[in-house]
Amino acid sequence: MTELPGELEAPEAPEPTPEGTVPSVAARLALYQRAGGFVVPLITTVLAFFIGGLVVLVVTHKNPISTYKAIFNGSGLNWFFPWISHSDRVTAAFNLQSTLLLTTSLIFTGLAVAFAFRCGLFNIGGQGQYGMGAIVAVLVASSWTSMSGVPHIVLSIVLGALAGALWAGLAGILKATVGAHEVITTIMLNWIVFWFAAYLFGIGGPAQSSTQALVPVSNDVAPNTHLHVFWGSPILQGLHIGFFIAIAALVAYWIVLNRTTLGFEVRAVGFNPEAARYAGISVAKNYFLAMAISGTAAGLAGAIDVLGWKFRVGVDDIQGSTIGFIGIAVALLGRNTAVGIFFSALLFGALVNGTSTRNLDPSVFQPELASNLTLMIQGLVLLFVGADVLVIYLWRTRRKLLFWRRSAPTR
Amino acid sequence: MADTAEAPLLAKIRAHQVIARAEERPGNGRWSRFAQPRWIGILGIGLGLLAFWLALPPLASRTLVWPILVGVLSVAAGIAATTRGAGRVGWGAIVAGLAGIALGALATHSSTSHLNDVIVWSALIASTLRYATPLTYAAIGGMFSERSGVVNIGLEGDMLMGSFFGVWGADVTNSWFLGLLIAILSGMVLALVHAFFCIQLRADQIVVGTAINFLALGVTGYLFVDKYGANGAPTSIPTIPDITINSLKGVYFIGPVFGDLNLMIWLSFVLLFVSYIVMFRTPIGLRIRSVGEHPRAADTVGISVYATRYAAVVVSGGLAAMGGAYLSLGFVHTFDQNITGGRGFIALAALIFGKWRPLGAFAACLLFGFSSALGDRLPTYFTAGSSLPVLFNALPYVLTLIAVAGVIGRSIPPAAIGRPYVKQ
Numbered sequence: 001m002t003e004l005p006g007e008l009e010a011p012e013a014p015e016p017t018p019e020g021t022v023p024s025v026a027a028r029l030a031l032y033q034r035a036g037g038f039v040v041p042l043i044t045t046v047l048a049f050f051i052g053g054l055v056v057l058v059v060t061h062k063n064p065i066s067t068y069k070a071i072f073n074g075s076g077l078n079w080f081f082p083w084i085s086h087s088d089r090v091t092a093a094f095n096l097q098s099t100l101l102l103t104t105s106l107i108f109t110g111l112a113v114a115f116a117f118r119c120g121l122f123n124i125g126g127q128g129q130y131g132m133g134a135i136v137a138v139l140v141a142s143s144w145t146s147m148s149g150v151p152h153i154v155l156s157i158v159l160g161a162l163a164g165a166l167w168a169g170l171a172g173i174l175k176a177t178v179g180a181h182e183v184i185t186t187i188m189l190n191w192i193v194f195w196f197a198a199y200l201f202g203i204g205g206p207a208q209s210s211t212q213a214l215v216p217v218s219n220d221v222a223p224n225t226h227l228h229v230f231w232g233s234p235i236l237q238g239l240h241i242g243f244f245i246a247i248a249a250l251v252a253y254w255i256v257l258n259r260t261t262l263g264f265e266v267r268a269v270g271f272n273p274e275a276a277r278y279a280g281i282s283v284a285k286n287y288f289l290a291m292a293i294s295g296t297a298a299g300l301a302g303a304i305d306v307l308g309w310k311f312r313v314g315v316d317d318i319q320g321s322t323i324g325f326i327g328i329a330v331a332l333l334g335r336n337t338a339v340g341i342f343f344s345a346l347l348f349g350a351l352v353n354g355t356s357t358r359n360l361d362p363s364v365f366q367p368e369l370a371s372n373l374t375l376m377i378q379g380l381v382l383l384f385v386g387a388d389v390l391v392i393y394l395w396r397t398r399r400k401l402l403f404w405r406r407s408a409p410t411r
Numbered sequence: 412m413a414d415t416a417e418a419p420l421l422a423k424i425r426a427h428q429v430i431a432r433a434e435e436r437p438g439n440g441r442w443s444r445f446a447q448p449r450w451i452g453i454l455g456i457g458l459g460l461l462a463f464w465l466a467l468p469p470l471a472s473r474t475l476v477w478p479i480l481v482g483v484l485s486v487a488a489g490i491a492a493t494t495r496g497a498g499r500v501g502w503g504a505i506v507a508g509l510a511g512i513a514l515g516a517l518a519t520h521s522s523t524s525h526l527n528d529v530i531v532w533s534a535l536i537a538s539t540l541r542y543a544t545p546l547t548y549a550a551i552g553g554m555f556s557e558r559s560g561v562v563n564i565g566l567e568g569d570m571l572m573g574s575f576f577g578v579w580g581a582d583v584t585n586s587w588f589l590g591l592l593i594a595i596l597s598g599m600v601l602a603l604v605h606a607f608f609c610i611q612l613r614a615d616q617i618v619v620g621t622a623i624n625f626l627a628l629g630v631t632g633y634l635f636v637d638k639y640g641a642n643g644a645p646t647s648i649p650t651i652p653d654i655t656i657n658s659l660k661g662v663y664f665i666g667p668v669f670g671d672l673n674l675m676i677w678l679s680f681v682l683l684f685v686s687y688i689v690m691f692r693t694p695i696g697l698r699i700r701s702v703g704e705h706p707r708a709a710d711t712v713g714i715s716v717y718a719t720r721y722a723a724v725v726v727s728g729g730l731a732a733m734g735g736a737y738l739s740l741g742f743v744h745t746f747d748q749n750i751t752g753g754r755g756f757i758a759l760a761a762l763i764f765g766k767w768r769p770l771g772a773f774a775a776c777l778l779f780g781f782s783s784a785l786g787d788r789l790p791t792y793f794t795a796g797s798s799l800p801v802l803f804n805a806l807p808y809v810l811t812l813i814a815v816a817g818v819i820g821r822s823i824p825p826a827a828i829g830r831p832y833v834k835q
Binding site for chain 1: 622798811
């Protein structure tokens, strides 16, 4: 066998466990703690944007700073600056509304990943649960048109959320009873929804539009089920009250997780299922509940998107959407905390919206390129945020290098 | 030296496999008897007969849907039984299912000319092979990575890299062979990033895999728009050639199926054979499997867990990229953003459905390829404007769900999968 001699003989420091027996690493971790866990996500984001900027500079020979500035303006976040002109402010308000619409959905799908994560489950199926929520909501809201507004809205949203809960709950049940890995099952469930939507709303499908025979979309929802728009124009996709439901969901998430028995049990199972079982907590029940609650959040995202600004669901809306997948990045970057999820949802909402064909100034940077830049940044964020050890690793490599430089190799 | 060092490990792994197999066999519970592979196989044979019977009087189903649906289920049951130890019954079920479909089809179309049907069916089989091949490469690649204990959600990304860089390489070098090489290299580079984060940095393998998929989507999309822009990919790139076998061409039924297959399809058969030998009949395979089952034990006898895993993941990326390159250079002859469209995930599903074995995975790939080919071709059998055939595309996922749920025999992954190894 070939064995690296260095690895055997290097006077190895003790394992870099999170507790950190190496003082310098421990000091680093303590720094993270003091900063409230803000440092790593921040470094991660900056690093990802930096690499993205490098790609812009090296591959396309564009100025990354002006590109990012255009994306920033496209996201409408410049609305918060007091010094911009009136006409700019009108555009910015319009852009900010669509950014916040995306933020709303991302908060929900981020919660869908985060809640399961706290139970030690990786819910990669936010996309499918979102799709089920949207499908059921549009079916309910476009039929029974004789119902009056508010009950109809509530019914659509509740049934949409339930559909999401069922879809995720299926994965939860499989995990709880036969131990099927939730990552595999939720990926499969995602793709089933993908094709199910093509069947339902595809041309000739059972739920395809009754007025447009050649367009693969559903029927429009009843006009009285549209959510109230409180900022901007109801016709031009203004911001609807679903935004407040998302904020409320964040608060509920915090309360449930930190102040209820359910949250305690979920977290206990997440930390150590064996210990939780020993303490008399039903692991199977919590697996199921955590997945179902996660699915509820994703289903809510789908239902609220439909009633808030989509008003119909096309095959492309299900197959081309990546809201559920971005939710993974949102939750991980937000460290699965309520505040973190809010800010990372805002970040990704702004990024996706700012790089869209509609919002990015094509004279500065091509939107088609920029939307791929968004995907890249998303991937990099996920890559770095999962690797806390990166910092420790770099630190150790530095020490190793110093060590080798100081003392010549013994053989 | 290496052999003596591995002897105790060999014993350990054999013991481990015996234990795993014993655990696999459900011994209690009322229904467990019917969850045994043999019964699944028998069920499969029954379904195969049913598929034929449906097309005969008194029912005499006039559409092909029912015989095909039941026949495909029968084949699935057969694959499940075969990969789970009941080989003879399983093969019986596979044959019964295929025969059921074929005979059912002949019966439903007895009015049309016989020759016509044969042409349709041979075309369907050739189409199945074309759809299955990208999956086969990726699934075999995934097998190397997962057998070594690294979950590979990133297969989709590796494939996508291969698809784009294959086209780009072929375009730049004006040679499909160099294009293919560049594709393999690109997949390996991405897999190296994957491996570094999973193995060295011990990040969550699923998060890293997801990240890899996003990264590949972004990188290939960005470069595609940057290099080719609004014009789309060049259509006049050199493509991987088809192998025309003239002596086979005239042969009844076999000719239309095997007479004109792409080079990469033949290569995938070779790969299948080689990967089986490597994984189950050589010390290299033993090392890979031992690292995936019990890394500590492997480390104790002097196998480098890190090196093995690195190699396995990088090979996995290269193979998946080959599948992607076949897709763009050999099948579609162009590139578009997200051309793979979830094929990496189907390959993953095939790998799980085939129980992390090359032949099982290949059988699953064929089945999934068949359902894609059907989804393509069946619309002609339906009344115009029905969207029902697209549901065939969901079949792989439903079957995999059933397989991991343990309804037709559990798929049990390598023991140490997903767990980073910390050297002591």
